[in-house]
Amino acid sequence: MYPLTLETPRLVLREFQDADHVDVNVYERDPEVVRYQGFDATLSVDETLERIRKVRADTLASTPRTLFELAVVTRSDQTVIGKVGLHVRRPEHREAEIWYCFRRAAWGQGYALEAMRPLVDFGFGELQLHRLFADADPRNVPSQRLAEKLGMKHEGHIRENWFLKGEWCDSYLYGLLAREWKTA
Numbered sequence: 001m002y003p004l005t006l007e008t009p010r011l012v013l014r015e016f017q018d019a020d021h022v023d024v025n026v027y028e029r030d031p032e033v034v035r036y037q038g039f040d041a042t043l044s045v046d047e048t049l050e051r052i053r054k055v056r057a058d059t060l061a062s063t064p065r066t067l068f069e070l071a072v073v074t075r076s077d078q079t080v081i082g083k084v085g086l087h088v089r090r091p092e093h094r095e096a097e098i099w100y101c102f103r104r105a106a107w108g109q110g111y112a113l114e115a116m117r118p119l120v121d122f123g124f125g126e127l128q129l130h131r132l133f134a135d136a137d138p139r140n141v142p143s144q145r146l147a148e149k150l151g152m153k154h155e156g157h158i159r160e161n162w163f164l165k166g167e168w169c170d171s172y173l174y175g176l177l178a179r180e181w182k183t184a
Contacts, residue, residue, distance in 0.1 A: 004068060004070065004122075006119065006122060007118070008118060010074065010075055010111070011072055011074060011114055012072075012075060013071070013072055013115055013118065015059075015070065016052045016069070016083075017071070020071050021049035024048050024083075025044075026103055027102065027104070029042070033101065036139075036140045037101065040165065055069050066087060066088040066091065067087050068085060068086040069084075070084055071083055072102070081106040081111060082100065082101055082103060082111065082115070083101050083102075084112075084115045084119050085100070085119075086098050086119055086122070094131065095130060096129050096132055097132070098123070098132050098134050100115065100116055100146065112146050120132060121181075124181050131175060133176075134152060135171040135173050137162075137172075138171075144172060151180055152176040153175055153180075154173070154174055155174060156173045157170060
């Protein structure tokens, strides 16, 4: 399962390459994009390259593979506009967490939904997962909408479970079962 490539009409989802670090740094340094991420918008281009290399090393370290973090690349100009990810957290229960992050210029164009659908298909199809879950900050309404467009159900509200950027933050939990995806 390495390297993994998934395709849509407008996008290619593929493994990160070292050369992606400049495009990735564009969104990793944008305070609006990383507002709800676990890092500050202060990463240098070199630090972004190191993060890409660490993800690749972590990906290759597990057998069977449990981490799938993919660059989202536009077919039109080959720009990395974001990332999507799936991490099998509990293989014995066939459960994985999903996530997404896109540069601000790509917001509102349907790219996140277009990229997440084949990743969810991959999780339920190829990986034979039973359940996917995501968490979103309650203030991050676009992320919640995306989870709902994927057919995910709001499962709960965890209070102050993240200390992020100097404040305690809540999480909304979303979940999707394989049988729900098949009928969606």
